[in-house]
Amino acid sequence: MNSLAARTRVVCWLSYGVLLLQQVAEVWLGQAPWIIWLAVLLPLLVFLPGMLQDNLRSFIWLCFVCLLYFMRLVVSLFENPANVLAIIGMVAVVLLFCSGMMYVRWRARELRQAAAAAGGHGD
Secondary structure (H helix, E strand, O other), X not given: OOOHHHHHHHHHHHHHHHHHHHHHHHHHHOXXXXXXXXXXXXXXXXXXXXXXXXXHHHHHHHHHHHHHHHHHHHHHHHHOOOOHXXXXXXXXXXXXXXXXXXXXXXXXXXHHHHHHHHHOOOO
């Protein structure tokens, strides 16, 4: 299980964790009320069960939601280019988007090949 998909999945999980921690730190340092905590963290956490079950649709939708965090982080970096938390978040969200997208592509290819081999196609 040392395929491209497996390695990309590890990068995806690591960047997901970093983005989640970055968002928690940013909201905590901003002393935001609970409704902001919910608005910031819920879109990321809603995909966690699907990701744990290796549901490719969850990874696809997570990539779409990452774009919202990307836009927010771009605005934050334009306001303060030296904001270390925003830089960490930007790196994490870009890595998450790219690795999630490539994981879905390579894992779907693996699943199609396994189904073709199990079905005896091409024999």
